[in-house]
Amino acid sequence: MAAQKLLLLPGDGIGPEVMGEVRRVLAAIEAKGLLSFEIDEDLVGGCAYDAHGKAISDEAVAKAHAADAVLLGAVGGPKWDGVPYEHRPEAGLLRLRKDLELFANLRPAICYPALADSSALKRELVDGLDIVIVRELTGGVYFGEPKEITDLPNGQKRAVDTQVYETYEIERIAKVAFELARVRGNRVTSAEKRNVMKSGLLWNQVVTATHKSGYEDVKLDHMLADALGMQLVRAPKQFDVIVTDNLFGDILSDVASMLTGSLGMLPSASLGAEDASGRRKALYEPVHGSAPDIAGQGVANPLAMIASLAMALKYSLGKPEIADTLDRAIAGVLADGLRTGDIWTEGSTRVGTAEMGQAVVAKFEQLLAA
Template sequence: MKIAVMPGDGIGPEVTREAVRVIDALDLGITMTHADVGGMAYHAHGHPLPPATLDIASAADAILFGAVGDPACDALDRHLRPEQAILGLRKALTLFANLRPARVFAGLESHSALRPEISRLIDLVIVRELNGDVYFGEKGFRTNAAGEREGYDVMSYATSEVERIAHVAFRAAQGRNKRLCSVDKANVLETSQLWRDTVIAVAAQYPDVALEHMYVDNAAMQLVRNPGHFDVVLTGNLFGDILSDQASMCVGSIGLLASASLGERQTEFGTFGLYEPIHGSAPDIAGKGYANPLATILSAAMLLRHSLGQVAAADRIEAAVAATLHDGVLGRDLGGTAGTAEIGDAVVTRL
């Protein structure tokens, strides 16, 4: 079993280090190869996603990813900015399906921005399409008829792109509570109308899953009003980006949410994927030793489950994280004082 480890920028190396320690503690015989990515790759190699990094990724069974983002690179041409590394990996490796689970750990209900009796009901998965939408559509600047500078980004989806992400979401719902909510803006956007029509067509193959549709503005409202209503949420790239971050604050901290980006490629052990915490590089706290590594550790658990077939090991990690939080080992994002390494130590001890 081979993992490509890409710590990246900011707090990425700190939180990734703890996740690697947790994997090592399981003694599964996994080979881990580190690779440069993001701003640090640009500074070392002149590009945020060097060919050597892509080669290491392609040869692995999965990728454990930290974070990218470096203020020193903000003035670079867009194709050289650190964030292009993650977009490049998604495109080159056809990672089209992003899974972002969100649930409240026992004892942390009061840390949510929502009332405890509401937050404790949160247990959902957001399935976000990753290879389409405005992020990958035609974009640029032009001069309009009034002579003004105008920016544009094209939102588009092909039927086949919606079909493949819809299948992922329906299968996820089959493994949970058999409820799927497809989120769009079909009352305004033609792209969303195609999305809705396609999801309805795919639903015929999953008669055991209850399907509903919701406009994205209503979905954002319901996530704070009645988050327990949701089981699996299916949506596009732009809406999924926003809703998944909103879900993280409903849970209590963005430092607790893991994610998986999966493709169609199957390895000897499972589905190839890239696993990362949903928080950014947080350059303002980089190097201070108090970033919460639990989202990255939980991402490692998802990696073991989906890409390496190590379900029991993934369960152990998640149980150790739950025990760590229950015992009050909390980072600053949760009002505690535990540092990055201390939280990692606590998880390893509880394994």
């Protein structure tokens, strides 16, 4: 069995703690003879700045290019608030996305039945929720130029960020959304602000044209991004796949996270284009941040990091059946009443990071043996 090459980038804050539980799951997968791994590790974020003076080294980026999949924990924290803008911890993540051409960010928002009462919304609105936000990741206002703060003659300052999209960028992310919808509920909702933004008008036009070019079997709706945000908290189960740009995808996926009960529950996948062999460059990470206030205490929720590994098994390592078993193990542990502090409710059992990881591995092994 050829070894799968993984690059682990634990990062800052709770990143190393939740990545430790991924290592535990990887060891269990290997022990069962399901896959073999060649694992490397490097620095990203604030810890990389401390070591190298920048948020990710060229050597780490080269390792990412060579890997079958990259798993990243979290970056950032107040310790690095004063570093130069171009070297802030998040710059390491942005460089990985840009250099690996990871243009499609998939953010599932799944409400496990055991956590429906932990959602910010009523149970009936979220029980059974299963949506995916497909976010364009390498264009838009985060990367557009000019991006600057300039001094004006009158003593004022002017800040400029530029929202830029070209046709091909919108076409390829729309295709990802349509193809994903075909194996789900067959519905796509495209979100933009065509009423006030030229980039939104082009987005709407290109998504519509792409739909007509071979995806008319998929139901397509268009919705203004602000209205979609309102609908996410009014009736979220009306959605299946949501496709949107970089900025709105960032905002809407965080809104969706609170429907599930906790940011600590949400994984993500950032995918590049398929090569001739059908492989994609890919980066997998939890949606949550580095949570420096609880770092080192052993109380962080590792489930989003483990679920990100499940996405890697599905999209990069060619093992959807193992991914499904791992997802069922997470659901089973939650059904058993185990909770880290962020999702704890009266009557459930509070556990720490390592205990949760151990429980997922035990449930995973139990399901494999069934």
